[in-house]
Amino acid sequence: MPISFDPTPNTRIARDYYHRVAVEQMRPLSRRYDDEEHAFPQQWVDWFWREGRKGPEGLEWSGPQDGMIRVCVQAEELCWGDAALYLRMPTPALGGSAVAAAGTQEQKARFLARFGSDGPPVWGAMAITEALAGSDAAAIQTTARLDGDEWVLNGTKIFCTSGESASTHEGGFVVVWATVDKSAGRAGIKSFVVPARTPGMRLLGLENKLGIRASDTATLVFEDCRIPRENLLGSAEVKKRDAKAGGDKGFKGAMATFDASRPIVAAMAVGVGRASLDFVREELAREGVAIRYGAPRHAQGAIERDVLEMEAELQAARLLTWRAASMMSHGRPNNLEASMAKAKAGLVVTRVTQKAVEILGPRAYSQQLLLEKWMRDAKINDIYEGTQQINQLIVARRILDYSSGMLR
Amino acid sequence: MIDFEPSDEQKLVVETVRSFAASEMRPRARESFEARKLPDDAIARAHELGLVASALPEEHGGGGERSAVTAALVIEELAWGDLAIALGILSPALVAYPVCDFGSPEQRRTLLPAFTGDRFVPGSLAVVEPCFRFDAERPQTRARREGSGFSLSGRKCFVPWQSGGGEVLVSATTDDGAALFLVPRTASGLVATPERNMGIGALPTVELALEDVRLPAQARVGKSDGSELAALLVRGRVALAAAAVGVARAAYEVARDYAKERQTFGAPIATRQAIAFKLADMAIEIDGARLLAWEAAWTLDQGADATRAAALAHQQAARVALEVADGAVQVLGGHGYTREYLPEMHLRDARGFASFEAIALV
Numbered sequence: 001m002p003i004s005f006d007p008t009p010n011t012r013i014a015r016d017y018y019h020r021v022a023v024e025q026m027r028p029l030s031r032r033y034d035d036e037e038h039a040f041p042q043q044w045v046d047w048f049w050r051e052g053r054k055g056p057e058g059l060e061w062s063g064p065q066d067g068m069i070r071v072c073v074q075a076e077e078l079c080w081g082d083a084a085l086y087l088r089m090p091t092p093a094l095g096g097s098a099v100a101a102a103g104t105q106e107q108k109a110r111f112l113a114r115f116g117s118d119g120p121p122v123w124g125a126m127a128i129t130e131a132l133a134g135s136d137a138a139a140i141q142t143t144a145r146l147d148g149d150e151w152v153l154n155g156t157k158i159f160c161t162s163g164e165s166a167s168t169h170e171g172g173f174v175v176v177w178a179t180v181d182k183s184a185g186r187a188g189i190k191s192f193v194v195p196a197r198t199p200g201m202r203l204l205g206l207e208n209k210l211g212i213r214a215s216d217t218a219t220l221v222f223e224d225c226r227i228p229r230e231n232l233l234g235s236a237e238v239k240k241r242d243a244k245a246g247g248d249k250g251f252k253g254a255m256a257t258f259d260a261s262r263p264i265v266a267a268m269a270v271g272v273g274r275a276s277l278d279f280v281r282e283e284l285a286r287e288g289v290a291i292r293y294g295a296p297r298h299a300q301g302a303i304e305r306d307v308l309e310m311e312a313e314l315q316a317a318r319l320l321t322w323r324a325a326s327m328m329s330h331g332r333p334n335n336l337e338a339s340m341a342k343a344k345a346g347l348v349v350t351r352v353t354q355k356a357v358e359i360l361g362p363r364a365y366s367q368q369l370l371l372e373k374w375m376r377d378a379k380i381n382d383i384y385e386g387t388q389q390i391n392q393l394i395v396a397r398r399i400l401d402y403s404s405g406m407l408r
Numbered sequence: 409m410i411d412f413e414p415s416d417e418q419k420l421v422v423e424t425v426r427s428f429a430a431s432e433m434r435p436r437a438r439e440s441f442e443a444r445k446l447p448d449d450a451i452a453r454a455h456e457l458g459l460v461a462s463a464l465p466e467e468h469g470g471g472g473e474r475s476a477v478t479a480a481l482v483i484e485e486l487a488w489g490d491l492a493i494a495l496g497i498l499s500p501a502l503v504a505y506p507v508c509d510f511g512s513p514e515q516r517r518t519l520l521p522a523f524t525g526d527r528f529v530p531g532s533l534a535v536v537e538p539c540f541r542f543d544a545e546r547p548q549t550r551a552r553r554e555g556s557g558f559s560l561s562g563r564k565c566f567v568p569w570q571s572g573g574g575e576v577l578v579s580a581t582t583d584d585g586a587a588l589f590l591v592p593r594t595a596s597g598l599v600a601t602p603e604r605n606m607g608i609g610a611l612p613t614v615e616l617a618l619e620d621v622r623l624p625a626q627a628r629v630g631k632s633d634g635s636e637l638a639a640l641l642v643r644g645r646v647a648l649a650a651a652a653v654g655v656a657r658a659a660y661e662v663a664r665d666y667a668k669e670r671q672t673f674g675a676p677i678a679t680r681q682a683i684a685f686k687l688a689d690m691a692i693e694i695d696g697a698r699l700l701a702w703e704a705a706w707t708l709d710q711g712a713d714a715t716r717a718a719a720l721a722h723q724q725a726a727r728v729a730l731e732v733a734d735g736a737v738q739v740l741g742g743h744g745y746t747r748e749y750l751p752e753m754h755l756r757d758a759r760g761f762a763s764f765e766a767i768a769l770v
Contacts, residue, residue: 001409002414002418003418003477004410004411294715294718294719298542299543312723316699320692327412343688344692392689393685395691396681396687399687402678402679
């Protein structure tokens with residue numbers, strides 16, 4: 001395919017559908033679930049489970065290459081609606097990505113089928129971060145020990161998105177990263193599927209956050225938590241100190257989940273940024289402030305300059321995101337591009353939403369409007385799924401052709 | 409379908425131009441800048457690649473393959489080699505493209521064949537004016553009706569002025585709106601004074617004074633309602649965005665390679681996050697600006713209004729070029745400040761993108 005910026009009919013259908021969802025189902029609930037931080041957004045969850053998960057009608061099979069950009073467009077629209085409610089949707093989420101990436105056919109059927117069936121809503125989640133292991137995922141302390149036909153997990157996970165929903169609603173699951181051999185470093189780290197309500201998995205608490213408050217961020221404790229042997233994703237084999245021969249393939253495989261998820265998070269960031277920018281533009285238009293494209297710099301007002309810069313930055317972030325997504329759809333390695341998109345989008349959304357509050361002044365600072373909420377929601381995009389700095393590090397290693405040992 | 413892969417044909421063009429830029433332009437960049445003179449032999453060889461001619465209509469001897477996206481790809485590569493030499497190579501488009509886009513059949517027949525021949529014929533376009541309140545869409549240069557023709561008066565700057573050129577295309581405001589006029593270099597009342605600018609040193613440019621320059625009616629290219637000048641400016645901004653990306657990439661690559669070589673405290677400075685992250689940011693920003701330029705070019709190729717896309721791309725790429733060039737000077741430290749290395753030249757060139765208009769076209 002030649003260079004093109006023309007979305008497929010399917011992508012347009014998805015964009016229009018999810019935009020309507022955002023306007024009709026999400027925006028009216030935004031303020032309430034920001035105020036009531038740990039309340040369960042019953043209405044949204046029910047609607048999504050009943051209607052939303054079916055997706056738009058009229059999509060036609062247009063080949064696998066169409067897929068990732070459509071997912072990004074969908075994420076952008078829904079996060080334009082409300083980023084926190086997006087995260088609270090009953091879906092397999094990152095847990096699903098891990099199962100899809102590393103699971104066997106049997107595992108995929110066992111853990112994911114539930115999300116397409118009737119019955120009450122279910123959630124998936126991924127538990128990686130620990131108190132002493134964030135960006136440095138290889139420092140994970142949670143252990144997994146094989147005991148007969150069961151793995152026994154011990155440790156505490158923090159910052160687990162949807163951890164409450166996934167661990168407490170029957171049918172859901174949490175993918176837990178744990179080490180089977182601490183002496184093996186990264187090579188010892190494996191991922192395990194822990195079904196909801198498994199004895200030994202306990203919800204210790206929920207974070208109180210700056211933003212994305214409708215999304216539950218859980219601390220999960222695992223105390224002699226026993227799961228079937230066949231809940232391990234990927235191979236149990238630990239190849240020590242043989243990185244060149246692909247010894248830490250399991251860890252790298254797990255990290256590869258991020259190549260798929262980072263463009264989506266970048267798209268989410270762009271959605272929040274666009275919410276702020278759209279609002280600013282509409283308000284300015286009402287106030288009679290026109291944005292003139294291509295007017296000479298000396299003739300532009302300060303606000304006009306700000307808005308033009310916000311638009312350009314946001315579009316650059318969106319295009320970097322779509323590029324990373326497109327490469328993935330084509331089956332091409334996108335590790336560098338995914339991190340570029342995530343780094344750019346995380347920073348841009350932070351700046352754009354902060355600038356929007358500045359431009360519209362006192363009303364924007366007030367909680368009568370959503371601009372201040374979007375600014376608070378935006379910041380997480382520069383932190384989770386790899387902080388700005390981690391993504392810079394990944395980009396830097398790639399462009400300099402340095403290993404993780406050479407550039408730390 | 410949204411896609412970011414150039415076609416096979418475009419890849420081949422990019423490869424050809426990149427290798428030309430690496431072997432014929434980059435090694436000459438510094439000496440040309442210092443001498444304030446274009447390498448004419450390199451320009452003649454570039455002409456053989458047919459970069460402008462291939463985009464002109466077949467009926468006038470061209471290749472008939474006009475594509476703003478392809479042009480953007482080519483311009484980035486050439487500007488990566490050297491901005492001033494790139495502008496020199498591409499200057500025929502400054503007359504040929506507007507004549508092609510807006511000219512009468514007569515104008516096309518008379519003027520275009522010169523640009524598709526064996527000999528390199530430069531072009532000149534006079535848009536920018538040397539004043540603070542310069543507004544490219546509303547030139548202060550005036551075109552008064554004078555009998556059946558026009559009389560032009562005003563001042564222009566940054567006008568590419570390679571030797572051997574015939575006509576210069578000049579933007580001016582008529583009673584009805586802005587328009588474009590073909591002015592012979594030999595016209596009476598036209599005075600060209602060579603310029604010296606901070607950057608694009610190798611490209612000969614002039615400040616033009618027009619005093620009651622009399623032109624026949626058929627010197628006007630297109631209409632007088634300003635729409636064609638506006639369209640030309642959009643094409644100029646896309647070209648500038650692509651050129652800015654090329655300059656930024658050139659500066660970034662010098663900095664990256666230097667950082668991997670230069671040792672401090674026993675290790676290359678690229679192994680320090682302060683440097684590595686700066687380079688990472690440069691790479692991200694360059695890619696973002698490039699995609700904006702591509703989008704604007706693609707919008708043009710669709711025949712759609714590209715005003716907004718071009719403005720965003722131009723603004724972003726101009727900022728990125730300046731920041732990256734400045735960052736590259738910084739990474740090289742004291743060496744970056746010397747004229748032994750290229751980044752100080754990239755910094756000079758990059759600052760120009762805030763002031764240039766239509767100094768290249770797609």
